[in-house]
Amino acid sequence: MFSKVIMVGSPVILVHGGAGRWTRRPGWEKRAEKALEVIERSLNAGYSALTENSPPHEAVVAAVKVLEDSGVLNAGSGSALNLLGEAEMDAGLMTSYGLVGAVAATRYPRNPVELALHVALDTDHLLVAGKGADRLAEVLGLQPRGETPPHVRKRYEEMLAELRMSGEAFRWRRLRRLAEKYGVAGDTVGAVALSADGRLAAATSTGGIWLKLPGRVGDTPVIGAGFYADENVAVSATGFGEIIMRAMASLRLAEELRRGAGLEEACRQAVKAAERFGGEGVIGLIAVTRWGEACLAHDTEAMPSGAMWSEGRDVDVRLASQFSKRSV
Ligand code: ASP
Numbered sequence: 001m002f003s004k005v006i007m008v009g010s011p012v013i014l015v016h017g018g019a020g021r022w023t024r025r026p027g028w029e030k031r032a033e034k035a036l037e038v039i040e041r042s043l044n045a046g047y048s049a050l051t052e053n054s055p056p057h058e059a060v061v062a063a064v065k066v067l068e069d070s071g072v073l074n075a076g077s078g079s080a081l082n083l084l085g086e087a088e089m090d091a092g093l094m095t096s097y098g099l100v101g102a103v104a105a106t107r108y109p110r111n112p113v114e115l116a117l118h119v120a121l122d123t124d125h126l127l128v129a130g131k132g133a134d135r136l137a138e139v140l141g142l143q144p145r146g147e148t149p150p151h152v153r154k155r156y157e158e159m160l161a162e163l164r165m166s167g168e169a170f171r172w173r174r175l176r177r178l179a180e181k182y183g184v185a186g187d188t189v190g191a192v193a194l195s196a197d198g199r200l201a202a203a204t205s206t207g208g209i210w211l212k213l214p215g216r217v218g219d220t221p222v223i224g225a226g227f228y229a230d231e232n233v234a235v236s237a238t239g240f241g242e243i244i245m246r247a248m249a250s251l252r253l254a255e256e257l258r259r260g261a262g263l264e265e266a267c268r269q270a271v272k273a274a275e276r277f278g279g280e281g282v283i284g285l286i287a288v289t290r291w292g293e294a295c296l297a298h299d300t301e302a303m304p305s306g307a308m309w310s311e312g313r314d315v316d317v318r319l320a321s322q323f324s325k326r327s328v
Contacts, residue, residue, distance in 0.1 A: 001271055002320050003297035005264045008309035010292050013046035013193045015039055015063050016305035017073050019238045019284025019298040020186020022317065032317045034072045035304045039315055042066040043308040046191055056193040056201035057095050057117065064113040064203045067189035071149045074187030076111055078149065079207025081156040082214050087148060090220040091116040091205040094229040102127040102221035108134035110143040113205045127221060159210055188220060190236030192288045200290060202227045202234035209241065219244035224251030232257050235287045239300065243278035253287055263289055267297040275299060
């Protein structure tokens with residue numbers, strides 16, 4: 001397990017580009033470089049919002065929108081495709097001051113995180129799914145997603161062909177084995193922020209797992225699983241949705257803190273809780289507390305991520321192999 005805690009003070013923003021098996025595919029260094037460049041831009045967008053005194057939910061939405069628009073990561077325009085080759089996206093957002101909104105299995109919006117914010121601000125609901133979410137995005141006049149980029153379509157065709165050639169019948173109960181072989185999870189995006197006045201926000205956005213069943217919804221739009229915020233901490237999670245939901249990983253981290261654990265211990269407990277359901281290599285988390293501590297933790301091969309605060313920034317692919325000596 002890799003985990004790192006930084007004392008950052010406020011304001012601060014952290015973002016991630018998904019926990020997964022980054023080095024499995026050829027040319028991963030180039031992809032990682034691009035992801036880090038996008039993470040830098042996302043941090044700049046989120047941090048500028050914070051320094052202009054925008055509330056932290058605007059900062060996490062600004063940061064996540066950059067990641068969704070990049071096409072490089074598994075969210076928004078770069079979303080992973082389901083078994084039928086369609087993008088069905090999930091996103092969720094929560095703050096320490098009462099805003100909660102999420103959308104699931106939506107196909108329409110370019111920026112699902114923006115739609116989740118509208119659910120929080122403009123409706124009585126917390127989670128809107130499927131065609132209803134699409135319709136809401138249209139009525140609100142949000143920008144449509146547009147065509148799937150060619151490199152995403154190409155990856156879909158390759159994965160499908162590989163799966164067929166392997167002679168394995170497609171059984172979704174083989175989720176884990178498929179993931180190990182083809183790297184179906186990863187590249188989901190998220191952000192957490194602490195404003196100078198001590199308020200917190202978290203947001204997560206994804207296309208979900210490659211070749212998922214149409215209609216499958218993961219942890220990302222589920223409160224307490226893929227995202228969570230209370231008066232102490234804001235959390236964004238990534239990894240195997242089915243496992244993260246069982247562990248309620250983001251809520252667990254917050255509850256550990258409430259029970260008196262330090263941030264690093266709370267992050268580790270959340271990762272361990274997920275591992276009890278799915279073994280190693282299943283989850284990544286970013287979290288920031290109201291006391292100005294930030295944590296990045298994962299038990300996967302890598303989790304490209306970054307933090308930006310008044311005195312510095314820290315952006316890295318965070319390969320587990322590079323950090324094995326530092327992690328316990
Ligand atoms: N958690 C996401 C899901 O299961 C996938 C990911 O984080 O890459 O939908």
